[in-house]
Amino acid sequence: MPQEFSQIDRRHPRNDALPKALGLERFAADHYPEGLLWAGARRAGIPHARIRTVDVSAAAALPGVVRVLTRADVAGSNLQGIVHKDQPVLAGDKVRHCGDAVALVLAVDRETLARALSLVRLDLEPLPGVFDPAQALKKGAPLVHEGRRGGNVLVRASIRTGRGAAVLRECPVVVRGTFSTPMQAHAFIETENGTARLLPDGTLEMTVSTQAPFRDRFEIAQALGLDPMRIRVVAPYLGGGFGGKDGATVQCLLALAALHAGGRPVKMWWEREESMLAGYKRHAARLTYALGADRDGTLRALSCRIVMDSGAYAHLGGEVMALGMESAGGPYRIPHADIRGLCVYTNNPVAGAFRGFGAAQTAFAAERMMDRLAEKLGMDPLELRLRNALRRGDRNAAGVTMTASTGMAACLEALRAHPAYAAREAWKRAAPPHARRGAGVAAACIGVGYGRGLPDAATARIELTETGTFRIFNAVPDMGQGNASAFALIAAEALGQSPASFELVQPDTACCLPSGSSSAGRTTYTYGNALVRACGALRDRLLVRGAMALLADDTADLTLAPGAVRHVKSGRAVPLALLARMMILEDRTATAEFVMPVTPDATGGKGFVIGFPHLLFAYAAVLALSEVDELTGAVRVRRFVSATDGGRVLNPQGFEQQVAGALIQGMGWALSEDVLTREGRILNPDLSTYLVPTAADAPEVDCLAVDSVEETGPFGMKGIGEVNLNAALPSIGAAVQDACGARLDAAPLTPEKVLGARPRRARRTP
Amino acid sequence: MSRVHAPRGLAELLALRADLPGAALMAGGTDLVPRSRARGGLPEDVILLQDVPELHGITSGKGLLRIGAAATHAALLADPRVGRGLPVLARALACLASPAIRNMGSIGGNICTASPAGDTLPPLHVLEARVELAGREGVRELSLAEFILGPGRTALGPGEVLCAVLVPRPEGFSLQHFEKVGLRGAMAIAVVSLAAMLRLDGRGRVAEARLAWGSAGPAVVRCPAAEAALLGRRPTLSALRAAARHARAAVRPIDDLRASAAYRREVAGNLLLRLADLSSR
Structure with missing residues (x-):
C-alpha cells in the first residue's frame, strides 16, 4: 500500500543553502580564535630516506617562533591510522614518502611559519625507493616498512566462489583485458585544516574539517598518549570531503601543537600544494x-x-x-x-x-x-x-x-x-x-x-526546545552531501512538523552522541534510522505530557500536530511551547541508537x-x-x-x-x-x-x-x-x-x- | 611584504620605473600573483598600473585601434570594435581563463608575460599588431615578433612600459578563426592554439592567409610556407591538408605534462582543417 508522506519525496531547499550562499556558514577554516598561533609541518621532500638528524636550532631561534617539535616530543605511539596504525605523526627514523612530516613549527604568523619551516635542516640519507606495485613486489625490492612478514604487501586477499576460474575453460565465449586507473585527488575547496586549544582543565578542544569526529578522539589519543575523553572535537559543515577527510589529516599534528602552545589556540591549514602532497x-x-x-x-x-x-x-x-x-x-x-x-x-x-x-x-x-x-x-x-x-x-x-x-x-x-x-x-x-x-x-x-567486522552505529539526539521548536544534535558531519538537511526532513516527517521548526546542531563530541563517520553511503541511513527511533520516543512522551495538560484519558486520542499536541475528537490543543515550559531538559530530550545490520x-x-x-x-x-x-x-x-x-x-x-x-x-x-x-x-x-x-x-x-x-x-x-x-x-x-x-x-x-x-x-x- | 606604488599618470609611472628597476609592474595580477606563490612572495616593489589613465581605454585611430595595455579582457570583449570588429581576437578572449580572470587580467599583461601559451598572442600576430613602448627617452613601436623574444622574455627596456597595442583594422578578411585546445572547458592553458585570418577573392579563393600557432614553439609560430600553400586555392580539405603538412614541419613544440610534442605537432596541422567547416557554412 503506498504510504502517504507530508515532507518526504518533495523538493526542499537545503537548510545550509542560504547561509552558504550568503557566506554566513562558518567552516572550520573560518575560525580564527583570538591570539592564535600558526602550526605547520616541515615535509620530507624526498620519497624514501633514513633520517640522520633534524636540526631545528635555526628555526627555533627565529623571532616569532614559539616551538619546533620533532618525533622526540611525541609521547604516545606516534602512529596514526584508522585500522592499521602505521603512519607516524612525525617521522623519526625514516621517511617513506615526500609528504611525511618531520618537524612541527608553531609561530605567531604565517610568514614567520613559512620562514621557520625552511630553516629546519634535514639530514636525510636517501634510500632506493619503489614507485609502482610491480617494482615493489619484486624479490629484493627495497622495503617501505621493514620487519613486516608480508614485505611490501599490505593485504593479500582472495575470493573464490563455485568452481572458480577453471570454469572459464568450459565457456564458449571468453573475453580478456587489462585495465588501469589513475590516482585521483579529492581536490575539495576547503583544504585540510582545524584549530585546537588546550584548556586550563586539561581538555583539548578542537574544531576540525573532519568526516569522523568521534573516531578522531581515539586516533589522536592513541598517537599522542592522551585520554580520548579529554578531547573534544567539533566538526562544522565541511567544504568537501569525498573520503579525503576520513582519518587523520591535521588532527594529530594540530593536537600535538596545542599541547605545546601554552594554552594559546593553534591553527593549522594546509596550502593547496601541501594538500596534494600530504593528503590522501x-x-x-x-x-x-x-x-x-x-x-x-x-x-x-x-x-x-x-x-x-x-x-x-x-x-x-x-x-x-x-x-x-x-x-x-x-x-x-x-x-x-x-x-x-x-x-x-x-x-x-x-x-x-x-x-x-x-x-x-x-x-x-x-x-x-x-x-x-x-x-x-x-x-x-x-x-x-x-x-x-x-x-x-x-x-x-x-x-x-x-x-x-x-x-x-x-x-x-x-x-x-x-x-x-x-x-x-x-x-x-x-x-x-x-x-x-x-x-x-x-x-x-x-x-x-x-x-562486516567493524560495528557501524549511530546515536541520535533530539530535543524539544524551551520555545517549542526542535533541535537535532547531528553526530555525522555534513561534508556537502546534505545529510544534515535530510535529518531535519526525517524528523519533520516523523513528528508531523514543518522542516522549518528544526534547528541543527553540527557534530560536537561534547553534546552529540557517538556515531560513525560520514562515509560509505551510510551517513543518512544509520543516523536517520536512529533519528526516526528518537523521534518516536519523543512523540510518545509529548503525547503523555499533552494528555495531562488536556486531561485526556488515553493518548490514543491525541496526535502531534504542527506546533501542538491535539485532542482529535474535541479539537482542543496544547501548544508545544507551553508544554515545553512544563518539562525539564531531560524530559524534552530523546535519544536512540541504530546499529547497521550485517549480512549473515x-x-x-x-x-x-x-x-x-x-x-x-x-x-x-x-x-x-x-x-x-x-x-x-x-x-x-x-x-x-x-x-x-x-x-x-x-x-x-x-x-x-x-x-x-x-x-x-x-x-x-x-x-x-x-x-x-x-x-x-x-x-x-x-x-x-x-x-x-x-x-x-x-x-x-x-x-x-x-x-x-x-x-x-x-x-x-x-x-x-x-x-x-x-x-x-x-x-x-x-x-x-x-x-x-x-x-x-x-x-x-x-x-x-x-x-x-x-x-x-x-x-x-x- | 612588498611596497606597493600606485602612480597616477604615465610621467609618474616612468619616474618610478627609473627609480625602481627591479619593481614588478602589475595590472590585474592574474599571472604575477599566482607565480609569486612558487617564488615565495611578490617582489619587494610592486607598481600598480590601475590608476594610470594613459594605459586605459580603447581609441579608434586612422585604420587602427589603439588598445590601452591595462585594458581588461572583459572590457575588450564588451567593446563592439573588438567583439565584432576583431573576431579572431574576440574568440581568444572569450575562452581565456574564466570570467573572473577576464575581469582582472589585461591584454598588456598577457603580452608581457610572454608565455608561449598566451591566448591573445596568436590573434595579435595574425592581426599584425604592434606594441607601443614608452620610456623616458620617448616612445617606440615594435612588432609583436620583435617584442616577444622567448618564453617570459621581451624587448621591454629597463625604464620602459608597454603603453598600448596598436591593431590595424583588418580589411576583407571574411574568415577569422581562433581555436584553443585545452584539457578542459575553462581555466585551461593552451596545449596548442591556432589563429587564422583568410581574405578570399570574389571566387572564394584565398588571396591572403595569415596563420599563427600558440604553444607550438618558444614564441608564436607563423608559417609562411603554409600560408603560401593556400594562396589561389579555395580553403578545401585538400588545400588545408597541404598547408597542414607545412605547419607540422614548422612548429617547434615541447613535451610537457599536458601533452607530448608529437601530439602538438599533429594537432597544429589538424586545426587548420577546421577552416574548411567554417568556409563551407
Whole structure:
C-alpha cells in the first residue's frame, strides 16, 4: 500500500543553502580564535630516506617562533591510522614518502611559519625507493616498512566462489583485458585544516574539517598518549570531503601543537600544494580480467587480479580493496569466480578513502569487459547487462546474496525507457563536422556501510526546545552531501512538523552522541534510522505530557500536530511551547541508537580484516552521450542519463545533487584528473596543473530514481552518494569507443590518448 | 611584504620605473600573483598600473585601434570594435581563463608575460599588431615578433612600459578563426592554439592567409610556407591538408605534462582543417 508522506519525496531547499550562499556558514577554516598561533609541518621532500638528524636550532631561534617539535616530543605511539596504525605523526627514523612530516613549527604568523619551516635542516640519507606495485613486489625490492612478514604487501586477499576460474575453460565465449586507473585527488575547496586549544582543565578542544569526529578522539589519543575523553572535537559543515577527510589529516599534528602552545589556540591549514602532497588519494589500480559466458550471454565465470597502490601507508587500503573485490564482478550473477587482490606499499603519496572506494576501479574493468562480451556476441550492451543483472535472492560474483532491495534491473529498464536512449542513434548521426558522437552504457553497484567486522552505529539526539521548536544534535558531519538537511526532513516527517521548526546542531563530541563517520553511503541511513527511533520516543512522551495538560484519558486520542499536541475528537490543543515550559531538559530530550545490520553470508573470502561482505547495495545504470573531436581527440560528455536505486528518495533536490555531483567527479577522473608522479614526486601539485572539471565542462544530467523501497532504511532510503561515480568512467569509455573506435583501457582518456588510439581507417578522415 | 606604488599618470609611472628597476609592474595580477606563490612572495616593489589613465581605454585611430595595455579582457570583449570588429581576437578572449580572470587580467599583461601559451598572442600576430613602448627617452613601436623574444622574455627596456597595442583594422578578411585546445572547458592553458585570418577573392579563393600557432614553439609560430600553400586555392580539405603538412614541419613544440610534442605537432596541422567547416557554412 503506498504510504502517504507530508515532507518526504518533495523538493526542499537545503537548510545550509542560504547561509552558504550568503557566506554566513562558518567552516572550520573560518575560525580564527583570538591570539592564535600558526602550526605547520616541515615535509620530507624526498620519497624514501633514513633520517640522520633534524636540526631545528635555526628555526627555533627565529623571532616569532614559539616551538619546533620533532618525533622526540611525541609521547604516545606516534602512529596514526584508522585500522592499521602505521603512519607516524612525525617521522623519526625514516621517511617513506615526500609528504611525511618531520618537524612541527608553531609561530605567531604565517610568514614567520613559512620562514621557520625552511630553516629546519634535514639530514636525510636517501634510500632506493619503489614507485609502482610491480617494482615493489619484486624479490629484493627495497622495503617501505621493514620487519613486516608480508614485505611490501599490505593485504593479500582472495575470493573464490563455485568452481572458480577453471570454469572459464568450459565457456564458449571468453573475453580478456587489462585495465588501469589513475590516482585521483579529492581536490575539495576547503583544504585540510582545524584549530585546537588546550584548556586550563586539561581538555583539548578542537574544531576540525573532519568526516569522523568521534573516531578522531581515539586516533589522536592513541598517537599522542592522551585520554580520548579529554578531547573534544567539533566538526562544522565541511567544504568537501569525498573520503579525503576520513582519518587523520591535521588532527594529530594540530593536537600535538596545542599541547605545546601554552594554552594559546593553534591553527593549522594546509596550502593547496601541501594538500596534494600530504593528503590522501584514490588508489591507482591495475586490473586483469577474464570473463566467460554462454553463447546466449549468460555469465558463467570470472577471473580477476587487482593490484592497488597504497602508497607509503595503509590508511584504508585493505578495506578499499575489499569493497572493490566485492563488486569486481559488477552487479551481475556470476556463479564461478576467482578474485584476487593485492594492496601494495610503495614510496608514492598515500592512498586512502575516496568516493567509490575500490568499486570505482573494478567497475571500469567489469563494465568494459561486458562491452567486449556484447561485441563478441553481437548483443546489445544494455540487453546483455539486463540478462545478467542481480535480482533479489541472487548471488554476486563474490558469493554475496542480495537479500535487500535490489533494483539493478529496474535501473537498466528505466534507462532503456528514457527518450534519450531511444534517440541515441539519431543524436549520433547529427554530429557536427569533424566530430564523432557515441553512446555508452554502464551499470554499477556499491556496498552500503562498513561491511562486516567493524560495528557501524549511530546515536541520535533530539530535543524539544524551551520555545517549542526542535533541535537535532547531528553526530555525522555534513561534508556537502546534505545529510544534515535530510535529518531535519526525517524528523519533520516523523513528528508531523514543518522542516522549518528544526534547528541543527553540527557534530560536537561534547553534546552529540557517538556515531560513525560520514562515509560509505551510510551517513543518512544509520543516523536517520536512529533519528526516526528518537523521534518516536519523543512523540510518545509529548503525547503523555499533552494528555495531562488536556486531561485526556488515553493518548490514543491525541496526535502531534504542527506546533501542538491535539485532542482529535474535541479539537482542543496544547501548544508545544507551553508544554515545553512544563518539562525539564531531560524530559524534552530523546535519544536512540541504530546499529547497521550485517549480512549473515559466509562467503569464500580470505585475507580480509574488515569491510567484507555487505548486506545493502546501491545500484545505478548510466548512459553517457559523448562527442569526440576528430582533429584534437578531445572528449566532451554532452549528457548523462542516470537511473539510480537508492531506495525511496527523501528529497529529490538532494538526490539530484548527489547523482550529478558523483557523475561529474567521475567524469573528471575519466577525462583529465591524474596525479602524475616521477619517483614519488608529484608533478602537478596545484589546481592549474591537476585538472578537475569546471562548470563549463559539466554536461546536462538527467537523474531518474527507480521505484524502490529499502525496508530497513529510514522511510525506505539507502545511501547513493557514491554509486554513480563508478558508472561514469566505463560509460564514457564505451561512448568514446562507440564514437571513434578508440578502445582505451588506461584512464584517463586524454585527448592525446584518444587521438592516438583511433583505428587506422578512422584516422584518415581528417 | 612588498611596497606597493600606485602612480597616477604615465610621467609618474616612468619616474618610478627609473627609480625602481627591479619593481614588478602589475595590472590585474592574474599571472604575477599566482607565480609569486612558487617564488615565495611578490617582489619587494610592486607598481600598480590601475590608476594610470594613459594605459586605459580603447581609441579608434586612422585604420587602427589603439588598445590601452591595462585594458581588461572583459572590457575588450564588451567593446563592439573588438567583439565584432576583431573576431579572431574576440574568440581568444572569450575562452581565456574564466570570467573572473577576464575581469582582472589585461591584454598588456598577457603580452608581457610572454608565455608561449598566451591566448591573445596568436590573434595579435595574425592581426599584425604592434606594441607601443614608452620610456623616458620617448616612445617606440615594435612588432609583436620583435617584442616577444622567448618564453617570459621581451624587448621591454629597463625604464620602459608597454603603453598600448596598436591593431590595424583588418580589411576583407571574411574568415577569422581562433581555436584553443585545452584539457578542459575553462581555466585551461593552451596545449596548442591556432589563429587564422583568410581574405578570399570574389571566387572564394584565398588571396591572403595569415596563420599563427600558440604553444607550438618558444614564441608564436607563423608559417609562411603554409600560408603560401593556400594562396589561389579555395580553403578545401585538400588545400588545408597541404598547408597542414607545412605547419607540422614548422612548429617547434615541447613535451610537457599536458601533452607530448608529437601530439602538438599533429594537432597544429589538424586545426587548420577546421577552416574548411567554417568556409563551407
